[in-house]
Amino acid sequence: MIDEEKIRKDFPIFDKNINGKPVVYFDSACMSLKPRQVIEAMNEYYFDYPACAGRSSHRLGEMATKKVREARQTIAQFINARSEKEIIFTKNTTESINLVANSLDLKAGDLVLTTDKEHNSNLVPWQVLSSKKGIRHKVVGSDADGTFDLEKYKKMVKGAKLVSVVHTSNLDGTTIPAKEIIKIAHENGALVLLDAAQSIPHQEINVRDLDVDFLAFSGHKMLGPTGTGVLYGKYQLLEKLEPFLVGGDTVEYSTYKEHKMLLPPEKFEAGLQDYAGIIGLGVAVKYLQLVGFDYIKNHELKLNKYISDELSKIPKIKIIGPADPALRSGIISFYIEGMNMNQIAVMLDNMSNIMIRSGRHCVHSWFEARGIINSARVSLYFYNTMKEAEIFIESIKKITQII
Amino acid sequence: MICIIALVVFSVMGIFSATHRALAKEALDCIFRRVTFRPCNTGFDERMKGMIVGRLINKSVLAARFVNKYFEFLSWGFIVITLVSGFYTIQGGYNFYLYGSCNGLNQSGFCAFDPKGENNKITDISQTCGTEEKSEKNVSLNGVDLSSFPTKNVGSKDTVVLIGCYECDYTRKAYPDIQKLVREKKTNYIFAHYPAKENTNFLSEVGYCVYKEYGERFWAFNDYLFTVDKVQIYQPDYINIILKNFDFNVEKINNCINDPATIQAVDYQVSQLKKTHLYGTPTVFINGEAFVGPKPYRVYKSVLNKFIFF
Numbered sequence: 001m002i003d004e005e006k007i008r009k010d011f012p013i014f015d016k017n018i019n020g021k022p023v024v025y026f027d028s029a030c031m032s033l034k035p036r037q038v039i040e041a042m043n044e045y046y047f048d049y050p051a052c053a054g055r056s057s058h059r060l061g062e063m064a065t066k067k068v069r070e071a072r073q074t075i076a077q078f079i080n081a082r083s084e085k086e087i088i089f090t091k092n093t094t095e096s097i098n099l100v101a102n103s104l105d106l107k108a109g110d111l112v113l114t115t116d117k118e119h120n121s122n123l124v125p126w127q128v129l130s131s132k133k134g135i136r137h138k139v140v141g142s143d144a145d146g147t148f149d150l151e152k153y154k155k156m157v158k159g160a161k162l163v164s165v166v167h168t169s170n171l172d173g174t175t176i177p178a179k180e181i182i183k184i185a186h187e188n189g190a191l192v193l194l195d196a197a198q199s200i201p202h203q204e205i206n207v208r209d210l211d212v213d214f215l216a217f218s219g220h221k222m223l224g225p226t227g228t229g230v231l232y233g234k235y236q237l238l239e240k241l242e243p244f245l246v247g248g249d250t251v252e253y254s255t256y257k258e259h260k261m262l263l264p265p266e267k268f269e270a271g272l273q274d275y276a277g278i279i280g281l282g283v284a285v286k287y288l289q290l291v292g293f294d295y296i297k298n299h300e301l302k303l304n305k306y307i308s309d310e311l312s313k314i315p316k317i318k319i320i321g322p323a324d325p326a327l328r329s330g331i332i333s334f335y336i337e338g339m340n341m342n343q344i345a346v347m348l349d350n351m352s353n354i355m356i357r358s359g360r361h362c363v364h365s366w367f368e369a370r371g372i373i374n375s376a377r378v379s380l381y382f383y384n385t386m387k388e389a390e391i392f393i394e395s396i397k398k399i400t401q402i403i
Numbered sequence: 404m405i406c407i408i409a410l411v412v413f414s415v416m417g418i419f420s421a422t423h424r425a426l427a428k429e430a431l432d433c434i435f436r437r438v439t440f441r442p443c444n445t446g447f448d449e450r451m452k453g454m455i456v457g458r459l460i461n462k463s464v465l466a467a468r469f470v471n472k473y474f475e476f477l478s479w480g481f482i483v484i485t486l487v488s489g490f491y492t493i494q495g496g497y498n499f500y501l502y503g504s505c506n507g508l509n510q511s512g513f514c515a516f517d518p519k520g521e522n523n524k525i526t527d528i529s530q531t532c533g534t535e536e537k538s539e540k541n542v543s544l545n546g547v548d549l550s551s552f553p554t555k556n557v558g559s560k561d562t563v564v565l566i567g568c569y570e571c572d573y574t575r576k577a578y579p580d581i582q583k584l585v586r587e588k589k590t591n592y593i594f595a596h597y598p599a600k601e602n603t604n605f606l607s608e609v610g611y612c613v614y615k616e617y618g619e620r621f622w623a624f625n626d627y628l629f630t631v632d633k634v635q636i637y638q639p640d641y642i643n644i645i646l647k648n649f650d651f652n653v654e655k656i657n658n659c660i661n662d663p664a665t666i667q668a669v670d671y672q673v674s675q676l677k678k679t680h681l682y683g684t685p686t687v688f689i690n691g692e693a694f695v696g697p698k699p700y701r702v703y704k705s706v707l708n709k710f711i712f713f
Contacts, residue, residue: 342446346453402468
């Protein structure tokens, strides 16, 4: 049995008040809070063994190497990778996607498919390659309710070289049927890159079960430190990829004329890494495993259902995505026709210390296509409470009274 | 439109805080976008509106609704108020520079640049005279005969008339500036002693006689009377010592003072000065324009400058 109060004690921000009121943090899709354990692990690195990993052979260096390896193993085990060698540390999901985009042998005419709800990090790289290399980039449109249109996809995937899709949308929280999409892609000879930035903090991901080729995610959305990310890749694919960032610690040796690259994952991790961050990410993963995804999913659904039900009673408010909260992870994205939702977000902050995100959530393309100004997004996590959800609803009701 | 108000408010607050400086910069960017006919898409106006309405809603839903509904209208209202107050601030600054008072020439209302009203302080003559309405509008040299008063630099195109009292602190304050002005601008200069307090009445006759008997040497004597301890100039005996120190014939001067023609002439001078409707000393006329109270030197000088500043 998970103790909600005990969990909240692990997150220092909940000890603080702003203007005499507690903070209601509903912006975890952008940045999750960090438990003390993660912060302490990072501090421990800086205090006790602040050395280079994988290079120095002194005791501090050995300790750093050991801790980084442990983090890599933890993450590999967390997503059920075959080997820790399939885990590449990056800065974030964006860098992970860019690594694939720039390392995969994509040529003029090669087709890359994405969904219509991609974050700019999984849209712009393909647009750039389209103009630089002449690859073809096509967008699979969603169904009317915002869910993935499998039939449309089946038609479009033929001849595709890569399917690069967002697993759970940061816009509306919908999760695509990844396993089926991957199976269809493979049947059509396409590789699949899954943007798991919003899914991995909230649900179990098993890369072997999914049979996904590449998986990209960020540490900062899953209790980990900022500036940490991961690219998982099947080892045989990683071996074939050419790193787009090279230099220190990516080569076995070099002469003035040549060099020999190391094997994955080292060949993709050029330069000194964010060891404290990586170690913190490892601890974050362990924390998530301790809490467990069953609890996370049930807790988020309970809160999402309450908020969605209450928002649905307010006529002015429209929720983006499927009506069923169970299909929207921990996200409730809503808007009021003709209104700039930035004002609502600022009002919630100023009246009740409620921190939500507003804007286009780096999915400008979706809003542009639909003529919606922007949306306000509540993104929940397991450390949020029903009391906070009630404060939010009370505040939003007050706001809708005056607008 | 909130951007304009925000720029003004945050610019002032930005003097003390870096956070507000950044907001002022944002507001400026927003204004720049508006004046270049581009949308202010920085979200600044929504943020400001959200901040104000968000805080207000906890206090009064009704007030929050009103502000939210009429935010643009209220913003315009504040702009008008800002413009009007800006206009008055600039006008106040302009007046202060030119006249030594934010409220205009010889106006003694509150002025932020001169909170104690130092530039308008006078020795009130109404206590002794009390016959004329105290109004700067009435103070004028029209029809006033100044021919019998000590005069120098005759023939200059500009004329400075100082009506002051030897024992008045404010005349003493203005006196060096007037001398400097006359020296620098080589103006025609007329000095008239007006005894604001009766105990220096006799000095009018002393001054009249010194000028009558010794002409140009009067000016050094006059300068001295404005620097010497004012308690001492109440005493005729001490004046005699001064006259002697200036190598004047004391007997001759005293004979002149006691001459009924002198008394008549000084009475005539006082009657002429009263015609100016002056109500306090010092009163300075520069080319006929009256300045009541000791103004900063720049005020006197700007009247004689070709342009305001030079």
